[in-house]
Amino acid sequence: MSCRVFSGHQDGEALGAIEIADSIKSMEIRGAGLIARSAADALRQQAEDYRGEDVEELRKRLEEGRRSLIDSRPTAISLWNAVQATLRGASRARDVEELRSLVISNAERFIERSGKAVETIGRIGSHRLRSGMTVLTHCNSKAALGVIKAAHADGKEINVYATESRPWRQGLLTVRDLSEAGIGSTLIIDSAVRWIMKEVDVVLVGADTICSNGALINKIGTSQVALAADEARVPFIVCAETYKFSPKTVLGEMVEIEERDANEIVDPRQLPAGVKVRNPVFDSTPAEHIDSIVTEIGLISPYAAYEVIVKELGQESIFEANEE
Numbered sequence: 001m002s003c004r005v006f007s008g009h010q011d012g013e014a015l016g017a018i019e020i021a022d023s024i025k026s027m028e029i030r031g032a033g034l035i036a037r038s039a040a041d042a043l044r045q046q047a048e049d050y051r052g053e054d055v056e057e058l059r060k061r062l063e064e065g066r067r068s069l070i071d072s073r074p075t076a077i078s079l080w081n082a083v084q085a086t087l088r089g090a091s092r093a094r095d096v097e098e099l100r101s102l103v104i105s106n107a108e109r110f111i112e113r114s115g116k117a118v119e120t121i122g123r124i125g126s127h128r129l130r131s132g133m134t135v136l137t138h139c140n141s142k143a144a145l146g147v148i149k150a151a152h153a154d155g156k157e158i159n160v161y162a163t164e165s166r167p168w169r170q171g172l173l174t175v176r177d178l179s180e181a182g183i184g185s186t187l188i189i190d191s192a193v194r195w196i197m198k199e200v201d202v203v204l205v206g207a208d209t210i211c212s213n214g215a216l217i218n219k220i221g222t223s224q225v226a227l228a229a230d231e232a233r234v235p236f237i238v239c240a241e242t243y244k245f246s247p248k249t250v251l252g253e254m255v256e257i258e259e260r261d262a263n264e265i266v267d268p269r270q271l272p273a274g275v276k277v278r279n280p281v282f283d284s285t286p287a288e289h290i291d292s293i294v295t296e297i298g299l300i301s302p303y304a305a306y307e308v309i310v311k312e313l314g315q316e317s318i319f320e321a322n323e324e
Helices: 016-025 032-049 055-072 077-087 096-126 142-153 171-180 190-199 222-231 302-313 315-323
Strands: 134-137 159-163 185-188 202-205 216-219 236-239 282-285 292-295 298-300
Touching: 016 032, 016 055, 032 055, 032 077, 032 096, 032 142, 055 077, 055 096, 077 096, 077 315, 096 142, 096 236, 096 292, 096 298, 134 142, 134 190, 142 171, 142 202, 142 236, 159 171, 159 190, 171 185, 185 190, 190 222, 202 216, 202 222, 216 222, 222 236, 222 282, 292 302, 298 302, 302 315
Parallel strands: 134 159, 134 202, 159 185, 202 236, 236 292
Antiparallel strands: 216 282, 292 298
């Protein structure tokens, strides 16, 4: 079966993973799910294209690819989980053919499961929506949009407010996705969230990372949306595949909040001398502001995150995180 999920890279043994990593860094590939699937596919291609007979050489190339991919988006645990799942068992492979087959099958299994997870989340989450409800969503989450689309497919009338999501304006992708599904929406500026919350029945957001204590790492501004929802007594629901749960945080590791170039916000040459710009990509929303998390295994409390990590990702993933 074909699992090619991103066609922007060229064929080649050593460049597949590096090129995908560059595309992730440049935001050509965005969204935690697509990033994860593209990373798994890049390693699959690297294994598939290797024509040598030295298993240690192939292992070395795969490790170099793994490191390039992980470094491209350090906050995205979905990427880390994807490459770990793809390379699981690689150290025990006895020859090139065994290693190649292992990586290919691991990658295909991860990509297939990842794709199906969004559909399942949509079906489960749609039960939380009733006809006539108004939903607020932030950034561009395929999982959160999957819930809205599933409710719409069930014949429910859903009104949607979508934040613009500066500086990359992913909200434009959201309203376009909704429009293509026949769902009307209203785009608002990020700072209008508290003002509009009085008209909102439920907030649906995606996730970049779910920590073992239930905290959510997501697009910058998510925590402010959660605060406004909490103040207004509006349920704040996270939609996240289980591979977005972080085994690293079980061991106490803090999630690194990535900061990007100031040029994404403003041309520094336009600023007065001495003015600095900070451009964080993500923020942290504590578990107490989260009503529930919709996953492909069901609706869970944020405080059940540790159990999900152990059950779905396995103790092995925690050991691997400790070796990083």
